[in-house]
Amino acid sequence: MEVLQYIVRKLIAGIPLVLGVTLISFVLIVYFGPDKTYELLGKNPTAEEIAEIRSQLGYDQPFTTRYLDYLREVIRLEFGNSESTDEKVSSILARTIPTSLALAIPGFILGNLLGVMLALVAAYFRGYWIDKFIMGFAAVGMSISFLIAIIGFQILLSSSDGLDLLPVRGWDTSTPLQYIRYVTVPTLATVFVALGYNTRFYRAVIVEEMTRDHVRTARAFGVPPAQLFYRNILKNSMIPIVTRIMFSIPVIVISGSLLLESYFGIPGVGKVTYDAIVTGDQPILKAVVVLTAVLFVVAQLLADICYRIVDPRVSLK
Amino acid sequence: MAAGTNKPLLSVRDLVVEFETDQGVLRAVDGVSFDIHAGETLGLVGESGCGKTVTGLSILGLVPSPPGRIVSGRILLEGSDLAGMDEVGLRKIRGSKVSMIFQEPMTALNPVFRIGNQMRDVLQRHQGLTRLQAHSAAIEILAKVGIPEPAVRVEDYPHQLSGGMRQRVMIAMALSCGPKLLVADEPTTALDVTTQAQVLEQIVRLQQEFGMAMLLVTHDLGVVAETCRHAVVMYCGRIVESSSIDELFARPRHPYTTGLLASIPRATEERGDELPVIPGMVPDLLHLPRGCAFADRCPKAHERCRQSVPHLDLLQSTRTSVACYEPNA
Ligand SMILES: Nc1ncnc2c1ncn2[C@@H]1O[C@H](COP(=O)(O)OP(=O)(O)OP(=O)(O)O)[C@@H](O)[C@H]1O
Ligand SMILES: [Mg+2]
Numbered sequence: 001m002e003v004l005q006y007i008v009r010k011l012i013a014g015i016p017l018v019l020g021v022t023l024i025s026f027v028l029i030v031y032f033g034p035d036k037t038y039e040l041l042g043k044n045p046t047a048e049e050i051a052e053i054r055s056q057l058g059y060d061q062p063f064t065t066r067y068l069d070y071l072r073e074v075i076r077l078e079f080g081n082s083e084s085t086d087e088k089v090s091s092i093l094a095r096t097i098p099t100s101l102a103l104a105i106p107g108f109i110l111g112n113l114l115g116v117m118l119a120l121v122a123a124y125f126r127g128y129w130i131d132k133f134i135m136g137f138a139a140v141g142m143s144i145s146f147l148i149a150i151i152g153f154q155i156l157l158s159s160s161d162g163l164d165l166l167p168v169r170g171w172d173t174s175t176p177l178q179y180i181r182y183v184t185v186p187t188l189a190t191v192f193v194a195l196g197y198n199t200r201f202y203r204a205v206i207v208e209e210m211t212r213d214h215v216r217t218a219r220a221f222g223v224p225p226a227q228l229f230y231r232n233i234l235k236n237s238m239i240p241i242v243t244r245i246m247f248s249i250p251v252i253v254i255s256g257s258l259l260l261e262s263y264f265g266i267p268g269v270g271k272v273t274y275d276a277i278v279t280g281d282q283p284i285l286k287a288v289v290v291l292t293a294v295l296f297v298v299a300q301l302l303a304d305i306c307y308r309i310v311d312p313r314v315s316l317k
Numbered sequence: 318m319a320a321g322t323n324k325p326l327l328s329v330r331d332l333v334v335e336f337e338t339d340q341g342v343l344r345a346v347d348g349v350s351f352d353i354h355a356g357e358t359l360g361l362v363g364e365s366g367c368g369k370t371v372t373g374l375s376i377l378g379l380v381p382s383p384p385g386r387i388v389s390g391r392i393l394l395e396g397s398d399l400a401g402m403d404e405v406g407l408r409k410i411r412g413s414k415v416s417m418i419f420q421e422p423m424t425a426l427n428p429v430f431r432i433g434n435q436m437r438d439v440l441q442r443h444q445g446l447t448r449l450q451a452h453s454a455a456i457e458i459l460a461k462v463g464i465p466e467p468a469v470r471v472e473d474y475p476h477q478l479s480g481g482m483r484q485r486v487m488i489a490m491a492l493s494c495g496p497k498l499l500v501a502d503e504p505t506t507a508l509d510v511t512t513q514a515q516v517l518e519q520i521v522r523l524q525q526e527f528g529m530a531m532l533l534v535t536h537d538l539g540v541v542a543e544t545c546r547h548a549v550v551m552y553c554g555r556i557v558e559s560s561s562i563d564e565l566f567a568r569p570r571h572p573y574t575t576g577l578l579a580s581i582p583r584a585t586e587e588r589g590d591e592l593p594v595i596p597g598m599v600p601d602l603l604h605l606p607r608g609c610a611f612a613d614r615c616p617k618a619h620e621r622c623r624q625s626v627p628h629l630d631l632l633q634s635t636r637t638s639v640a641c642y643e644p645n646a
Contacts, residue, residue, distance in 0.1 A: 127383060211381075212424065213419065213421055213424040213425045214424060214425060214426055214427040214428065216379060216381075216419070216425075217419060217425045217426065217427075217487075218427065219379055219411070220377055220379055220411055220412065220416070220417045220419075221411055221412035221416075221438075221439045221442075221490065222407075222408040222409065222410070222411040222412045222413065222439070222442060222443065223408075223438070223442075224408060231427065231430065231438075232427055235427075235429045235430075236427070236428065236429055310429070311428070311429055312428070312429060312474045312476070313428060313474070313476050
């Protein structure tokens with residue numbers, strides 16, 4: 001019950017954020033975005049033709065009316081039809097979001113799981129060659145650009161110069177095997193780059209926790225290393241770890257899928273968004289912007305609930 | 318203390334501990350030797366930074382490494398050398414034969430586990446108890462250290478307890494496996510004055526009840542006077558005086574000990590009188606003088622004191638050892 005109340009309270013508190021984001025993006029999309037008027041008109045239009053098109057598009061309405069219309073769409077989660085394909089925006093999203101998730105989740109999980117594991121190993125052997133090796137690897141991951149990593153794995157796994165095992169681009173989830181074949185290269189590239197940043201961050205968190213008094217106490221009572229790492233170090237590092245994981249969700253969903261999907265030609269939200277930016281498809285852009293803001297609010301909410309789970313000192317007040 | 322034929326429980330010999338720092342090698346403990354007999358309390362006193370905690374940590378093999386390490390010396394517990402022992406061997410001893418309680422009760426317990434859970438863990442590991450047996454044993458020992466409603470408190474997280482209660486939990490945990498030696502590193506320093514007295518009294522009472530030996534680390538000579546029969550005084554990583562309490566208070570031999578004693582507030586003194594303080598500052602351990610580390614602050618220092626370090630030698634016809642060329646009569 002306490003948790004439920006908390007969730008409701010937090011969601012209400014998230015409303016101003018969503019409103020702020022919608023307002024700013026509305027201004028950017030509608031007033032600085034592409035103007036459709038002349039695309040829909042023939043050559044040398046008359047003033048009346050222009051005015052007619054503008055009123056059809058709703059461009060002649062005052063700002064407040066247009067913004068309130070948008071908010072109404074937001075509340076009903078109904079953004080009209082795509083301007084380029086005329087498909088309903090909601091059905092486009094329903095079709096593409098699962099694809100994006102299927103693409104992003106393996107890399108996301110592996111990037112964090114391996115990051116924590118490598119960080120634990122590096123922290124345990126800090127100063128030794130294995131630590132230096134892991135951190136060197138992380139530095140490489142951090143300094144190589146995402147695109148280079150993708151191309152590198154493509155050459156390695158998908159080209160005739162390399163192993164030539166996997167498809168170069170595209171997407172197919174008809175069978176689990178096909179899914180794995182298509183998801184591997186983008187996942188490897190994501191993990192390679194994410195691992196660089198994650199390992200570094202998690203190692204710093206873990207090393208800091210290792211110097212705490214309670215770790216010394218545990219050692220003074222004969223706690224063996226594996227248990228020490230789990231019960232004292234990892235458990236107490238969960239707050240920064242959870243924070244990083246939760247707040248990387250929106251970033252991964254947006255920027256990660258935008259680049260990956262347009263590069264590999266994968267029909268997810270990222271690809272749709274990319275196309276919408278290029279063609280100025282306002283209904284889609286408006287929907288994506290709202291979803292992103294909501295995603296931030298939800299990620300923060302999840303983070304808070306996780307804090308409560310991992311740390312008894314946190315109360316949901 | 319009494320030079321009987323029975324062997325000491327713990328015998329520390331020429332212990333040297335160094336830390337690798339950015340500015341160079343820092344010798345935190347330099348040739349420290351002392352004995353503790355079964356059931357006895359030895360006081361270890363000295364100013365902040367003189368190496369008391371590091372000495373205590375060395376006994377359990379807990380000197381943080383890197384940067385620290387035991388360079389030389391022996392730490393004999395019932396004949397086996399803890400200084401040369403591997404981690405696996407040390408782990409069996411930590412918390413069972415030798416326990417340690419720490420200076421900072423607020424942070425010494427794991428914040429994300431209930432205290433019962435942390436206590437059970439120790440009991441199950443060292444005593445081979447079942448979970449249920451360990452649970453009742455934990456409650457029993459919590460009651461012993463004066464925690465009200467132990468069966469309820471055992472379900473608390475550390476943050477739900479006051480500092481004094483947390484330190485009691487630490488004591489309970491330390492005693493739970495019936496250790497032969499307790500290293501108590503300033504167990505009451507972080508507590509408020511009334512709690513200090515209670516907790517200290519509790520420790521002494523339990524020490525007698527359990528018949529264990531104790532190394533009581535403190536910078537408070539008053540505490541030493543109440544609890545110990547023998548004490549060693551440390552300065553800059555070295556022992557400068559080792560003596561029975563009666564002797565130490567009646568006839569301090571080292572000028573540093575004299576200074577320490579003079580700076581204890583006494584109830585009889587007029588309020589407002591300034592306490593005498595030892596002039597000068599503790600030298601930096603990285604740049605110790607060639608001779609006696611106390612020479613620059615010592616009223617009796619002369620040329621020889623600045624040239625070479627005095628050894629800790631037994632004074633003739635006493636049981637007091639002192640490291641000074643000009644000990645007080
Ligand atoms: N981890 C460490 N790294 C470097 N130097 C250290 C470390 N731990 C202790 N030292 C040094 O060792 C010396 C002795 O420290 P120690 O903690 O034993 O002092 P102490 O007598 O317990 O003082 P206090 O009364 O403040 O607790 C200090 O000068 C300190 O700077
Ligand atoms: Mg100390």
